[in-house]
Amino acid sequence: MNALPDFRLFRPASAGEAVRLNTAHASSRFIAGGTDLLPNIRRGLFNPAVLIDLGGIPEMATITESADGLRIGAGVTLAKLAVDPRVVARLPALAQAALAVAGPTHRQSATLGGNLCLDTRCRYYNQSEFWRDSIHHCLKLDGDTCRVAVKSKRCYAAFSGDVAPALIVLGAEVEVLGEKGARRLAIADLYADDGMAWLTLKPDELLVAVHVPFDDAWTSAYEKMRIRGSIDFPLAGVSVALRRDGANIGGLRIACTGVASRPFAVDGLDVIAGKLFDAAAQTIVAECVDLANRSMKTTLVDALFRRNVTPVLARRLAQRLWNGA
Ligand SMILES: Cc1cc2nc3c(=O)[nH]c(=O)nc-3n(C[C@H](O)[C@H](O)[C@H](O)COP(=O)(O)OP(=O)(O)OC[C@H]3O[C@@H](n4cnc5c(N)ncnc54)[C@H](O)[C@@H]3O)c2cc1C
Ligand code: SF4
Known part of the structure; x- marks a missing residue:
C-alpha cells in the first residue's frame, strides 16, 4: 500500500455545513470512521484533496x-x-x-x-496500485476492460x-x-x-x-x-x-x-x-x-x-x- 497522500481536513459542526463544504470543494470526500476510505486511499483508488470529517456533527x-x-x-x-x-x-x-x-x-x-x-468490491479492484498496474487496470478505475466479464460494458463489483x-x-x-x-x-x-x-x-x-x-x-x-x-x-x-x-x-x-x-x-x-x-x-x-x-x-x-x-x-x-x- 502507498503512504497516505496529503489532503486538507475540515471538521464541520452541522450536516448543512458538511454539504456546503462538499459542494465548495470539487475533489472532496466525506470521511466517517475511515475504516474503508483510508485503506482505499492508500491503495490509490481515490486521491481526494479534501476530506470532510463527519465525526463532529451531533445530529x-x-x-x-x-x-x-x-x-x-x-x-x-x-x-x-x-x-x-x-x-x-x-x-x-x-x-x-x-x-x-x-x-x-x-x-x-x-x-x-x-x-x-461502502464502495463496491472486486478482487481486481481492491488491490495495490502496483498490482492493478500489472493487469492494466479495469473498467471501474483507469482501464477499459472488465476482468470478470471481458465483453461486459458494465462493472459487476x-x-x-x-x-x-x-x-x-x-x-x-x-x-x-x-x-x-x-x-x-x-x-x-x-x-x-x-x-x-x-x-x-x-x-x-x-x-x-x-x-x-x-x-x-x-x-x-x-x-x-x-x-x-x-x-x-x-x-x-x-x-x-x-x-x-x-x-x-x-x-x-x-x-x-x-x-x-x-x-x-x-x-x-x-x-x-x-x-x-x-x-x-x-x-x-x-x-x-x-x-x-x-x-x-x-x-x-x-x-x-x-x-x-x-x-x-x-x-x-x-x-x-x-x-x-
Ligand atoms: C479488514 C476489514 C474488514 C472489513 N470487514 C467488513 C465486513 O465484514 N462487513 C462490512 O460491511 N464492512 C467491512 N469492512 C469495511 C468497513 O470497515 C465497514 O463497512 C464500515 O462500516 C465503514 O464505515 P466507516 O464509517 O469506517 O466508513 P468510511 O470508511 O469513513 O466511509 C466509507 C465510504 O462512505 C462514505 N460516507 C461515509 N459516511 C457517509 C455519509 N454519512 N454520507 C455519505 N457518504 C458517506 C465515504 O465517503 C466513503 O466513500 C471491513 C474493512 C476492513 C479494513
Ligand atoms: S470492472 Fe470488472 S474487474 Fe473491474 S471491478 Fe468491476 S467487475 Fe471487477
Whole structure:
C-alpha cells in the first residue's frame, strides 16, 4: 500500500455545513470512521484533496426514539448500534448485522453511514496500485476492460456491506441532505445495480440518518458466509423478517448482500403468505433467492459457491425464525 497522500481536513459542526463544504470543494470526500476510505486511499483508488470529517456533527451521532421507531444518525458507530437495547430487542436483524461487520476494533470507529455508502468490491479492484498496474487496470478505475466479464460494458463489483439487507427487511428509510434540502427514500432506493455507480445519492448529498419503524409482529435475523469467521466481508449475506399468523406465514421478507452490485429485496415471496412454512414453502424461498442472485467471480471464492450458499442461508434463517416466532 502507498503512504497516505496529503489532503486538507475540515471538521464541520452541522450536516448543512458538511454539504456546503462538499459542494465548495470539487475533489472532496466525506470521511466517517475511515475504516474503508483510508485503506482505499492508500491503495490509490481515490486521491481526494479534501476530506470532510463527519465525526463532529451531533445530529448524526445519536439514536432517538419516537412512537414510530428509531432515528439513527449516520455517524452512530456499529459497536453502539449492535448493543443498543432497543435495537437488540426490537430490531434484532440490525443488531446482528452491525455485530457481523469486520472485527471489534473496526466497529468502534466504523459508522452506519459509512457501511451503507461502502464502495463496491472486486478482487481486481481492491488491490495495490502496483498490482492493478500489472493487469492494466479495469473498467471501474483507469482501464477499459472488465476482468470478470471481458465483453461486459458494465462493472459487476459487489456491494458487500452487512447492514443494508437488515434495514431493507425492516422497512427502513434514509434521510439525505443536499444543497436543495432534505429528502427521504426507501433504503432499497439508495442503491443501483451498477458496480461503478451503486449509490443513487446526488454528488452534493450527505446521508444524515436512517429511520427504522418498530413492528413487533415481525421477527428478524441476519447471517453471512465469510472466509474468516472473526473478520471478513460477506461472500453472501442474508437478512430475513418473518411474521407468523397463527399456524401460517403472515409475511416473509428476504434481502441479500455480497452477491450483486447492490443489496436487494427478494421478489416473489408473497405467494407463500397464508400458508404453512413446510417443505413446499422452503422450496419457494430457495428458488426465489436463487433467481435473484447475481454472483459473479468478483471474490477469490467461486461464484457458484456464493450462488449455492445464499438460498441455504435464507432457508435456514427463515426456518429458525419460524420455529422461534
Ligand atoms: C479488514 C476489514 C474488514 C472489513 N470487514 C467488513 C465486513 O465484514 N462487513 C462490512 O460491511 N464492512 C467491512 N469492512 C469495511 C468497513 O470497515 C465497514 O463497512 C464500515 O462500516 C465503514 O464505515 P466507516 O464509517 O469506517 O466508513 P468510511 O470508511 O469513513 O466511509 C466509507 C465510504 O462512505 C462514505 N460516507 C461515509 N459516511 C457517509 C455519509 N454519512 N454520507 C455519505 N457518504 C458517506 C465515504 O465517503 C466513503 O466513500 C471491513 C474493512 C476492513 C479494513
Ligand atoms: S467487475 Fe470488472 S470492472 Fe468491476 S471491478 Fe471487477 S474487474 Fe473491474
